[in-house]
Amino acid sequence: MSEYAIEVQGLTKRFGDKTVVDDFNMQVPKGAIYGFLGPNGSGKTTTIRMMCGLLTPDEGQGTALGYDIRTQTRAIKARVGYMTQRFSLYEDMSVRENLEFMARLHALKDRKAVVNAALEEYDLTPRAKQLTGQLSGGWKQRVALAAASLHNPGLLLLDEPTAGVDPKARRDFWDRIRKLAAKGVTVLVSTHYMDEAVQCDFIAFIAYGHKLIDAPASDIPAAVGLTTWRIEGRNLAPVYEALKTASGVDQIARFGSAIHVSGKDPEQLEAALAPYREQDGLEVSPAKTGLEEAFIYLMTGTEGGQ
Known part of the structure; x- marks a missing residue:
């Protein structure tokens, strides 16, 4: 048995004369939470759908859950749970x-017992008779996850799953996702939100059909290769404006009451920061480049497409 839930090579998809995904290769370990990041329209969702046999590639091949993504799509679809960004x-x-309908759709045996177990698992029993349209965003999200995982899928696809919900509901959601992953469910997350990306074990950054980075989430900052410094103090607006166009500064961003300044060339970056090191009221210190800085840098570098 392969250690990978998904293995694909050379996936390519065109719509008319536009190549949306170009020669995409990937291996996704079983039980991993894999994030697909990139600008809107970068091909994230199209890529995921091809990887899971939900969309036929124009070129390329691969397997999902041990089934061929071209010839065994029905078997794959029966083992995939899909949670869309918009409540569906x-x-x-x-x-x-709603849960009974999904149980019938998947032709599950002992439907009443399965639905009761899902209601209990997701703390939905007290709301079982409530109209779904009357629920808050966080509770709708919980119902959607219960419905998507009702048939014990081997793959779970999440399309910007926590957009529009409060922080507490978001934490609860990701706790439940991690429990599913611990049971061996492989989770693919399409997003451009950092607070979703940081929950993933692995991240692939896709820009306009091309995979730029594919690595464990903890390795992404080092892979981007940025050096970062932090500037704290009062009246940072003039400092921000001056450094924004300074040589050696590839990226600058506000993080609360501080500025994070990053660059690919450490010596040029330090030279740009030199005038501020002895300035009264400012503190300049080295900072660890985080996933957010790396993500902003990649997003900025791909704006406007090809």
């Missing part, structure tokens, strides 16, 4: 009715 269940049906 029936709002004029109760929570229980």
Whole structure:
């Protein structure tokens, strides 16, 4: 048995004369939470759908859950759970009715027992008779996850799953995702939100059909190769404006009451920061380049497409 839930080579997809995904290769370990990041329209969702047999590639091949993504798509689809960004269940049906509908759709045996177990697992039993349309965003999200995982899928696809929900609901959601991953479910997350990306074990950054980076999340900052310094103090606006166009500064961003200044050339960056080191009221110190700095840098470098 392969250690990978997904293995694909050379995936390419065109719509008309536009190549949306170009020669994409990837291996996704079983039980991993894999984030797909990139600008809107960069091909993230198209790539994920091809990897899971939901969309036929024009070129390339591969397997998902041991099945061929070209010839065994029905078997793959039966083992995939899909949670869309926009709530897609029936709002004029109760929570229980929605889950019962999904159980029938998957032709599950002992449907009543399966639905009862899901209601209990996701703390939905007290809301079972409530119309889904009356739920808050966080509770709708919980119902959607329960519905997507009702048939015990081997793959779970999440499309910007926590957009528009409060921080507490977001934490609860990711706790549940990690429990599923611990049971062996492989999770693919399409997002351009940092607070979703940091929850992933691995990250692939895709820009306009091309994979730029694919690595464990903890390795991404080093792979980008930025050196970062932090400037703290009062009245940082003039400092920000001056450094924004300084030689050696490839990126500058506000982080609360501080500025993070990053560059690919450490010597040029230090030269740009030199005038501020002895300035009264400012503190300049080295900082560890984080995932957010790396992500902003990659996003900035791909703005405007090819």
